[in-house]
Structures are given as C-alpha cells and as structure tokens.
Amino acid sequence: MAIHTAVIGSGWAGCAAAVTLAAGGQQVTLIDAARTPGGRARQVMIHDQALDNGQHILLGAYRESLRLMQVVGIDLASSLLRMPLQMRYPPGCGMDFVAPRLPAPLHLIVALWRATGLIRADKLALMRFTSAARWMDWQLDTDCSVTELLERFEQTERLVQLMWRPLCIAALNTPPERASAQVFLNVLKDSLGARRAASDMLLPRCDLSTLFPKQAAQFVLRHDGKVMMGVRAHAIGKCNDGWKISFASDQHDDAKFDHVVIATDIDAARALMKPHTDVTALSNFTHEPITTCYLQYPPDCQLDLPFYALVDDPSVQHWGQFVFDRGQLNADQAGLLAVVISASSLAIETGHAELTTALATQLADVLKRPDLATPLWTKVITEKRATFSCTPGLPRPSILTALQGVILAGDYTASPYPATLESAVRSGIAAARLLLELH
Incomplete structure (x- = not known):
C-alpha cells in the first residue's frame, strides 16, 4: 500500500516537497487555500496579463530549483534569460560592472578591472574584501550586521552604495x-x-x-496524486498511526494521511501546530515587505538593457532599486516596466499614488527619458510579509518537529541561506527526503 502524505501549502517549498515525494513513490495530496499555486512568488493577473506579485532574479547557484524545474518539464533555455553577473546603472548614475564568461575567479578580476564608475580605492577595497572572505572560508566567528562587516574591511562609501548595499537588500531583503x-x-x-x-x-x-508551481501540481496529478486548490486546512489531529486534516469548508470531509508536510507561511504553520506542541520556535520572526510597481508605456517603449540597478535615495523620493524591461523578457509585455523596492516599509508609507508618481519621475530623471514620467497605467503590489527579517544570529526552526510524522518546510527553516526561492525549494526537498527515508 502506498504511503499517503499531505503537503499543506503550494508555495515553492510545498511544491518541491510534493514533487520529491511523488517521484519517490508516495501518494501526495497538495492542499492550499489559494487558487493559484506559488505562495509568496506567484502569478497575478493585471490588465489581462499574467505577471507576478513580485519581480524576481534567480541565480545560477539555484541548483535545486533549476533541477526540479527540469524534473517537472520546464525548458530552462526558453523560460529564463541567462545573463552574466552584473551591476549596471543608467549612464552617469553609478557604475558599470559586467562579469565576462571566463572561469572563476578570473571573471570577477576582469570585471573589476574593466568596471567604470569606481575609482582605484573602490576596486582595491573590493579586492581586499573578497580575498579576505575567501581566506576566512566565508565564515565568521561571531555573526554581526553587514554594515559592521563592511566597516571592518574598510569598504568605501561609494562601493557600499553601489555594490554591497543593493546586493544585501536584494539577497536578504533586510x-x-x-x-x-x-x-x-x-x-x-x-x-x-x-x-x-x-x-x-x-x-x-x-x-x-x-x-x-503549476507544473509541479501537474506532476503530482500525473503520479496519481491529488491537488486541492482553494481549500483551507483548518486543523490537524492525531489519528491512529497517522494524521487527520480538517478543512474550513463543509464541502470537504476530514481526510487521513500517514504524514503531513506543513509548507505554509509561519503564521499558518504556528496555528496548525499550536494545539499539539510548543511553537516558540515559530514565534521569533519579524517580516519585511517587497514592493513591485508595474508601469505600462506604449509598446515601442524599450530600455537599452533588460534591467538596470537604481540608486535609491528616499531624501529625493527615489525609491526604486531595480527596473526591469518586461518586454525584453516576453514580447507580449512590450512597454511594461517593473520597478522593485525591497525592504519597502518606508516607501509604502507614502501611498500608492504618491509612490507611482515618484517612481515614474525617478525613471524619467535617471534614464533621461521624459516620456517615462507619464505611464499609461500603473499597478503597485506589496507583499507585506514577503520574507523574514534576516538578522544576525536569528534562531530558525528545524524541519523536524516534536510531532511524529509532521515535518516543516519553508524558507524560514534552519538553513545557511536567506528567504529565497532556492532556500524554500531546498527545505521542501529535505522534508520530503526525510519522509522517504522512513519507508
């Protein structure tokens, strides 16, 4: 008889767990209160266009995410635009740093040598930092803030502004x-x-x-599993040698499972587990928002590059940190720009109307394109609890719980990485493999 496992939550962690379990021969039921899979990285429909609740950049280092995409049938070459590491600002507004396609670490050395917008002191500081980090094997005896780390290695003010600060905010959303x-x-x-x-x-x-996520759900169905979207798991309860899930809607009867993977957000995971065990480990998190503003211009409007870094300066209402030309990624989205603001608490206090006006003005100013000041329409999307605040020494819970047969999965679980898609996927895979090892 097949082992039947419920995966609650169809975000990237839940989908990774579901695919790994299904591929391992278990019968999987994927459950989510939302109607669209993806969790905090999902599709939204805006003006009849399939966009995202937040613009993302993936990295080549997202090894497990890329592997699972191929497992479920995604063609990486057509689904992703692969670009070399770069930090490119509009001309005259920062630096221009592009890594050539050379073996590591030669690609970084050449990129630094060729970089414009950085003076000799900046380049020497960058070399000093990366050399010291390699010598330390990228490990600290005691965790501290990124600012303290950069000060310790005497990073220049300009390098912090143009390289380290935007990389930190983009990667850790803190x-x-x-x-x-x-x-x-x-x-x-x-x-x-x-x-x-x-x-x-x-x-x-x-x-x-x-x-x-959509292809992951189809993968589960092809492997004799079940997908329940728009269905909220209200509670879990011990039942003989397994677990019973009760649903918020009367349309669904209680269901019994051998195991449960809780791959929801932290609050929902805490609510499901609190009746059965101590949830203190899930109570120590604060969260950071990420805001994406879509600005639609005429279809012939195009940037010179697929994306630019932007210098954010709240003192002059320059909130944008990156701008993406969606038309260069998908021809059906010609003229659509996406501006990203990570750790956006201050920016969203201004209100949507003021924020979109400020962003359009920022684009017009830094790109020297007056036409960008007047978009045809705009849409602001803020994921208020996009990630946890990735602070020094933050304790994060194990995927193992005190409840036999109940496993956690999520980007907030114990990991060396921040709350990223790859962190979520790796957590889901680890949860699934742990259950597969039991049988």
Missing part, C-alpha cells in the same frame, strides 16, 4: 545595518565564490507560477 553578515557571506560564497555559472543572473520570461 537593510545592511540590521542584516546578518554570516548569511550574506553564505550567499556570496555560493555565487561570487563558486564557479562562474553560479553567479549568472536568471530572469524569468514567464510568470513565477508557470515557472514551477
């Missing part, structure tokens, strides 16, 4: 003054400190649900 230096070093080790392809930037050409 400002460097309160972000974990050790987690930041872990990210740098697996990207800048690894083979050249690991540092490549991958831009999705399709929406994030189509990129993996």
Whole structure:
C-alpha cells in the first residue's frame, strides 16, 4: 500500500516537497487555500496579463530549483534569460560592472578591472574584501550586521552604495545595518565564490507560477496524486498511526494521511501546530515587505538593457532599486516596466499614488527619458510579509518537529541561506527526503 502524505501549502517549498515525494513513490495530496499555486512568488493577473506579485532574479547557484524545474518539464533555455553577473546603472548614475564568461575567479578580476564608475580605492577595497572572505572560508566567528562587516574591511562609501548595499537588500531583503553578515557571506560564497555559472543572473520570461508551481501540481496529478486548490486546512489531529486534516469548508470531509508536510507561511504553520506542541520556535520572526510597481508605456517603449540597478535615495523620493524591461523578457509585455523596492516599509508609507508618481519621475530623471514620467497605467503590489527579517544570529526552526510524522518546510527553516526561492525549494526537498527515508 502506498504511503499517503499531505503537503499543506503550494508555495515553492510545498511544491518541491510534493514533487520529491511523488517521484519517490508516495501518494501526495497538495492542499492550499489559494487558487493559484506559488505562495509568496506567484502569478497575478493585471490588465489581462499574467505577471507576478513580485519581480524576481534567480541565480545560477539555484541548483535545486533549476533541477526540479527540469524534473517537472520546464525548458530552462526558453523560460529564463541567462545573463552574466552584473551591476549596471543608467549612464552617469553609478557604475558599470559586467562579469565576462571566463572561469572563476578570473571573471570577477576582469570585471573589476574593466568596471567604470569606481575609482582605484573602490576596486582595491573590493579586492581586499573578497580575498579576505575567501581566506576566512566565508565564515565568521561571531555573526554581526553587514554594515559592521563592511566597516571592518574598510569598504568605501561609494562601493557600499553601489555594490554591497543593493546586493544585501536584494539577497536578504533586510537593510545592511540590521542584516546578518554570516548569511550574506553564505550567499556570496555560493555565487561570487563558486564557479562562474553560479553567479549568472536568471530572469524569468514567464510568470513565477508557470515557472514551477503549476507544473509541479501537474506532476503530482500525473503520479496519481491529488491537488486541492482553494481549500483551507483548518486543523490537524492525531489519528491512529497517522494524521487527520480538517478543512474550513463543509464541502470537504476530514481526510487521513500517514504524514503531513506543513509548507505554509509561519503564521499558518504556528496555528496548525499550536494545539499539539510548543511553537516558540515559530514565534521569533519579524517580516519585511517587497514592493513591485508595474508601469505600462506604449509598446515601442524599450530600455537599452533588460534591467538596470537604481540608486535609491528616499531624501529625493527615489525609491526604486531595480527596473526591469518586461518586454525584453516576453514580447507580449512590450512597454511594461517593473520597478522593485525591497525592504519597502518606508516607501509604502507614502501611498500608492504618491509612490507611482515618484517612481515614474525617478525613471524619467535617471534614464533621461521624459516620456517615462507619464505611464499609461500603473499597478503597485506589496507583499507585506514577503520574507523574514534576516538578522544576525536569528534562531530558525528545524524541519523536524516534536510531532511524529509532521515535518516543516519553508524558507524560514534552519538553513545557511536567506528567504529565497532556492532556500524554500531546498527545505521542501529535505522534508520530503526525510519522509522517504522512513519507508
């Protein structure tokens, strides 16, 4: 008889767990209160276009995410635009740093040598930092903030502004003054400190649900599993040698399973587990928002590059940190720009109308394109609890719980990485493999 496992939550962690379990021969039921799979990285429909609740950049270091995409049938070459590591600002607004396709670490050395917008002191500081990090094997004796780490290695103000701060905020979604230096070093080790392809930037050409979660759900169905979307798991309860799941809707009877993977957000996981065990380990998190503003212009509107880094400066209402030309990723989205603001608490206080006006003005100013000041329409999407605040020494729970047969999965579980898609996927795989080893 097949082992029957419920996976509650169809985000990237839940989908990774479901695919791994199904491939391992277990019967899987994937359950989610949302109607669209993907969790906090999912498809949304805006003006009849399939977009995302947040623009993402993947990395070549996302080894497990890329592997599972292929497992469920995604063609990586057509689904992702692969670009070399780069930090390119609009002309005259920062630096221009592009890693050539050379073996590591030669690609970084050449990129630094060729980089414009950095003076000799900046380049020497960058070389000093990366050399010291490699010598330390990217490990700290005691965690501290990213700001403290950068000060320790005498990084220049300009290098912090144009390189380290935007990389930290993009990777950890936490400002460097309160972000974990050790987690930041872990990210740098697996990207800048690894083979050249690991540092490549991958831009999705399709929406994030189509990129993996939708195909993951189909994979479960093809392996004799079940997918229940728009169905909320209200409670779990011990039942003989397994677990019973009760649903919020009367349309669904209680269902029994051998195992349960809880791959929801932290709050929902805490609510499901609290009647049965101590949930203190799930109560120590604060969260950071991420905001994406879509601005639609005429179809012939195009940027010179698929994306630019932007200098954010709240003092002059420059909130944008990156701008993406969606038309260069998908021809059906010609003229659509996506501006990303990570750790966006201050930005969203201004209100949507003021924020979109400020972003359009910022684009017009820094790109020297007056036409960008007047988009045809705009849409602001804020994922208020996009990630946990990745602070120094933050304790994170194991995927193992005190409940036999109940496993956690999520980007917040114990891991050397911040809350990223890859972290979520690895957590889901680890949860599934743990259950597969029991049988």
